Amino acid sequence: MNTRGLSMSEKGSQNSAREQLKESLSVSLDGQASELELRRVMDRIGRDDGLRALAGRYQLIGETLRGNNSKFANVDISRGVMTAIEQEEVNKPCSQDESGAGDSSAIKAGSGRFMEDVWASLGKFAVAASVAFAVVIGVRNSNPSPDLQVLADNEPATLSQPVQLAQTGHNDYGALGIRAGYSAKQHDSITPEQLAYAQSLADRATRERFHAYALQHAELSAMGSGQSILSFARLTSFDNQ
Amino acid sequence: MKKMQWISRALLAFCFFVSGFLYAETSSDAGYLLERMASSSRSLSFQGEFVYQQGAQLQTLSVIHQAEDQEISEKERITFLDGAPREVIRSGNELFFSSYNEGVTQFQHGSLMPVINKFQSGISERFYDLKIVGIDRVAGREAVLLLVLPKDRFRYGYQLWLDRKSSLLLKSVLVDDQGKIIERLQFTSLRIGQLSDDVLALLDRKPSSVDQTIHLRSNPAKEDLEKPRVPPEWETGWLPDGFVLENSSIRPSPVSQHDVDALVFSDGIATFSVFVEQDDTRVLSQASEQIGALSAVSKIYREGNQYFHVTVVGDIPLSTAERVAVSVRPVKIQP
Numbered sequence: 001m002n003t004r005g006l007s008m009s010e011k012g013s014q015n016s017a018r019e020q021l022k023e024s025l026s027v028s029l030d031g032q033a034s035e036l037e038l039r040r041v042m043d044r045i046g047r048d049d050g051l052r053a054l055a056g057r058y059q060l061i062g063e064t065l066r067g068n069n070s071k072f073a074n075v076d077i078s079r080g081v082m083t084a085i086e087q088e089e090v091n092k093p094c095s096q097d098e099s100g101a102g103d104s105s106a107i108k109a110g111s112g113r114f115m116e117d118v119w120a121s122l123g124k125f126a127v128a129a130s131v132a133f134a135v136v137i138g139v140r141n142s143n144p145s146p147d148l149q150v151l152a153d154n155e156p157a158t159l160s161q162p163v164q165l166a167q168t169g170h171n172d173y174g175a176l177g178i179r180a181g182y183s184a185k186q187h188d189s190i191t192p193e194q195l196a197y198a199q200s201l202a203d204r205a206t207r208e209r210f211h212a213y214a215l216q217h218a219e220l221s222a223m224g225s226g227q228s229i230l231s232f233a234r235l236t237s238f239d240n241q
Numbered sequence: 242m243k244k245m246q247w248i249s250r251a252l253l254a255f256c257f258f259v260s261g262f263l264y265a266e267t268s269s270d271a272g273y274l275l276e277r278m279a280s281s282s283r284s285l286s287f288q289g290e291f292v293y294q295q296g297a298q299l300q301t302l303s304v305i306h307q308a309e310d311q312e313i314s315e316k317e318r319i320t321f322l323d324g325a326p327r328e329v330i331r332s333g334n335e336l337f338f339s340s341y342n343e344g345v346t347q348f349q350h351g352s353l354m355p356v357i358n359k360f361q362s363g364i365s366e367r368f369y370d371l372k373i374v375g376i377d378r379v380a381g382r383e384a385v386l387l388l389v390l391p392k393d394r395f396r397y398g399y400q401l402w403l404d405r406k407s408s409l410l411l412k413s414v415l416v417d418d419q420g421k422i423i424e425r426l427q428f429t430s431l432r433i434g435q436l437s438d439d440v441l442a443l444l445d446r447k448p449s450s451v452d453q454t455i456h457l458r459s460n461p462a463k464e465d466l467e468k469p470r471v472p473p474e475w476e477t478g479w480l481p482d483g484f485v486l487e488n489s490s491i492r493p494s495p496v497s498q499h500d501v502d503a504l505v506f507s508d509g510i511a512t513f514s515v516f517v518e519q520d521d522t523r524v525l526s527q528a529s530e531q532i533g534a535l536s537a538v539s540k541i542y543r544e545g546n547q548y549f550h551v552t553v554v555g556d557i558p559l560s561t562a563e564r565v566a567v568s569v570r571p572v573k574i575q576p
Contacts, residue, residue, distance in 0.1 A: 199526070202525060202526035203526060203528070205496075205526070206526055206528045206539050208496055209496050209539060209550065209552060210528075210530060210537040210552070210554070212495035212496050213495070213514070213516050213537070213552050213554050214535060214537070214554055215338060215346065215495070216492070216495065216501075216503065216514065216516065216554075217505075217512075217513070217514040217535075217554040217555060219336055219348050220488070220490075220503065220505045220512075220514050221505065221507075221512040221514070221555075222331070222336075228317060228319065228329070228331065229291065229302070229304050229319060229410075229426070230410075230413060230426055231512075232302075232319050232329050233291075233293035233300065233302055233319075233426055234293075234295075234424070234533065234534055234535050234556070235327075236293065236295070236298065236300050236321070236324075
């Protein structure tokens with residue numbers, strides 16, 4: 001696998017991707033992010049100093065706007081993420097990355113002691129992800145209005161297992177022969193970074209499709225039905241990229 | 242003295258009239274009200290502003306609607322008043338969606354206009370319990386509060402506030418099977434009746450340039466059997482009871498070079514669309530997402546070396562959308 005070629009194309013798309021991430025970050029700390037978005041933010045937050053700092057700022061702004069009634073008002077997540085990563089680096093200098101998605105849900109249920117145990121068994125990217133996840137969950141649950149609880153209480157959207165892809169062939173996203181997927185076990189030959197990159201590409205493509213089809217659906221369901229106001233008002237749902 | 246008598250008599254007559262009206266309304270069928278809601282939202286001219294809330298988001302929108310007439314076709318303009326400017330202009334068979342970020346998209350339906358029967362009394366009652374529960378006030382108008390509760394878990398429930406005089410929708414609250422509020426739409430001001438000339442002029446102001454035109458080849462599912470029609474190449478293996486195919490069309494994909502098969506289904510209250518598109522990116526992932534009332538599910542259908550994205554979008558619970566999405570398959574050609 002040509003890793004060098006890949007990392008160059010990854011850099012090329014990083015700037016625009018980063019802008020998107022900033023927005024997603026803001027949304028996710030507002031407790032409005034979907035699973036898909038959350039995942040993208042989590043994937044990157046651990047690897048980017050700027051984003052970590054931004055996460056802290058957004059969280060503070062959010063707390064202020066919500067009137068400081070969150071239990072997490074004094075938690076600086078950027079510091080939390082950083083210390084977690086530093087500890088991890090001392091303990092396990094070259095730990096292998098595991099998929100963090102399933103574990104993070106376990107973490108939010110567990111006690112502090114349990115969290116430490118789990119952290120020790122995870123790679124640093126996963127630690128960053130789980131901290132961010134826990135904080136986001138916290139902010140969501142502290143939402144004061146019962147009406148707005150809907151998002152927090154809904155079952156999170158599921159991200160399903162990958163489909164095997166063709167090994168060759170060119171595509172619009174510059175990923176050659178990368179198999180997109182979530183389960184690290186199936187993809188021993190590719191690095192976690194490649195996997196995450198492929199995943200972010202696939203997620204972005206899916207998101208674009210959802211966004212575009214939401215408009216198509218609004219048009220389909222509104223034409224002649226007489227209920228167009230509701231159909232079009234709903235477009236805002238998939239508008240926040 | 243005589244005048245007094247006249248007033249009391251008039252008052253008496255008025256009371257009779259009002260009580261008669263009230264009686265008629267409480268005993269009238271909730272289904273009739275829903276039918277009337279759908280018809281008056283087309284046959285009346287109105288303008289107003291409304292808010293739309295979904296999760297923690299609140300948006301303000303405005304609407305101008307021109308009723309269908311012998312001379313003029315139905316026209317509508319919906320403007321998003323918050324955030325990035327966005328606007329929908331509907332005029333007869335044309336629809337423009339202009340977005341500050343994404344330019345102008347135009348949808349063109351040849352001669353055929355898909356009509357989705359929004360509500361049919363007698364059919365929808367099999368899947369929803371309808372109840373008139375009271376009188377309320379919304380946007381300064383008297384409103385009849387109607388409950389539309391699903392009989393199974395494949396669809397959402399609604400609380401609808403309909404204008405007492407016209408049955409226009411004044412407020413709509415969407416609830417899931419736990420009774421939690423998913424979205425809210427509510428008029429803050431509404432004026433029914435003839436639109437003034439400068440408002441009408443707004444309806445005729447179409448975007449000067451169009452960035453993307455989508456020509457639709459549309460097949461109505463029910464009528465027009467004489468017309469030559471291309472049957473849809475895809476079908477659903479499973480549908481919740483009551484949902485019927487309203488329309489199928491082939492349209493250029495908004496995200497790739499391929500054509501998309503689009504099928505739209507409705508049970509008279511809820512609507513969802515199924516899109517099938519050939520994949521050429523080789524970046525495949527299956528995902529499902531629920532934002533407010535809209536559920537979106539993306540699955541991959543594989544046939545030999547070809548991959549297809551199956552996307553289901555609609556105001557149905559995510560589990561229903563998932564189940565529909567996995568059941569989508571190519572239509573078997575009859576021997």
